[in-house]
Amino acid sequence: MATNTMKALQLTRAVANTAPTLAKANLPIPRVKPGYALVQIHYASIQPSDRMNAQGGFPYTTYPRIPGRDYSGVVVEVAEETSEAKSWVGKSVYGTSGSTLGFNVDGTHAQYCLLPYGALVEKPAPLSHIQAATVGVPFTTALLCIRRAQVSKNDIVLVLGSSGAVGSAAVQIAKAMGAKQVLTAARRENSNPDIVLSGDISTLLKDRILSLTNGQGVDVVIDTVGDLSLMSAAMEQLVLNGRYAWIAAPRGDVDKSLSLDIFQAYRKGLSLLGCNSITSSVEETADQFRFMSDWINQGLIKAQDESDFERVKLDDAIDAGYGKTGKVVIDMA
Structure with missing residues (x-):
């Protein structure tokens, strides 16, 4: 030097x-x-x-x-x-x-x-x-969500905000892991999502998810949006032992509380998983990169x-x- x-x-x-x-x-x-x-x-x-x-x-x-x-x-x-x-x-x-x-x-x-x-x-x-x-941030955050939600090959996964950096990474990783089905949802129509998030979100999600999954619903939701009304609507589409992982919340001086039917949540055995990439050490994030390296080299995630x-x-x-x-x-x- x-x-x-x-x-x-x-x-x-x-x-x-x-x-x-x-x-x-x-x-x-x-x-x-x-x-x-x-x-x-x-x-x-x-x-x-x-x-x-x-x-x-x-x-x-x-x-x-x-x-x-x-x-x-x-x-x-x-x-x-x-x-x-x-x-x-x-x-x-x-x-x-x-x-x-x-x-x-x-x-x-x-x-x-x-x-x-x-x-x-x-x-x-x-x-x-x-x-x-x-x-770095998008892919390690997406992997954190998917790992915490314990995505398996038997799972139907819904990614909210699939056109964004973290959401698109989550879609790729879930597919690379061999998830049974990966559904995409986004506000931007030009990203060609399975579900365009507009209008009456609750009815839209219910109808589209039932149609896309042959009436099954979803096992996992990866939420990269942080909209409370969307969060409530998506939780209702989870099946027995469903897992909901999210990385975002409303910003600024607005209400950040979520109304939850705890009776239905415990009857379904739901898991709610807040995911914060900044809680990991730099060495732990390096391990996440090593985990994904084979997928990158094989072209499974890009x-x-x-x-x-x-x-x-x-x-x-x-x-x-x-x-x-x-x-x-x-x-x-």
Whole structure:
């Protein structure tokens, strides 16, 4: 490395309980330490949770802090001289944050990032570096939901919000796992879902699900939408021992309470499973990537096309990335 400094984005907060400030910064390149590797970041996506973090939406974020969760890059330095540690140097890797990177440990919106060996996962060949930098949060969140719901080959699975990043990942993973049937539901008609979410949702879901499942209903609902009326309607379509896993809830100063018929819920033996990807460690999210690697290599699950993302330079990432709501990847070159 020709210099000992790097370009980065940095969150600072002068006064507690106020929104942080996001700014460009020149910072020292992290020094490697035992058990860690220095990764040169090639690309890092800006996830909705990154934007929320920049607005002060996570109370456990400490300051000053480099934000950023998902990334792809190359290992450039390790601390140990063991053959196992040295074997990582030069390898292309990818990953996501779990509960630490970008929150209480410096994240990936910088030219370099320090990562524990246990978090290193080699990038599958079918993924470009740009694609690899976009799959972390969506795919690990989807896998978390599906694992917690204990999806099996005997299950009929309904994915709400199937046109979104997490929802589309959940559809692919459920199919890769061999679920008996995977139904898609979304508001966007152009995504060609099995169920277009519009009008009288309760009647619509009941009629369409009975028709699509030959009157059986669904064993599992994966909810990526977080709409209370939709949640109530979808729960009614669960069969005996049904499982409902969700990752989202209404935002802002609105009612977040859900009315539940506990008599029917216990008679059916329903399981309600809130899924939060930020409760996992960075090593645990790495295990999720390893679990999915064979499916990626076999083409059973695929990342979105590079063209679906706007690519911006780090110098422009605050206005052109954090200041937008679309799909953005930061190019660290």
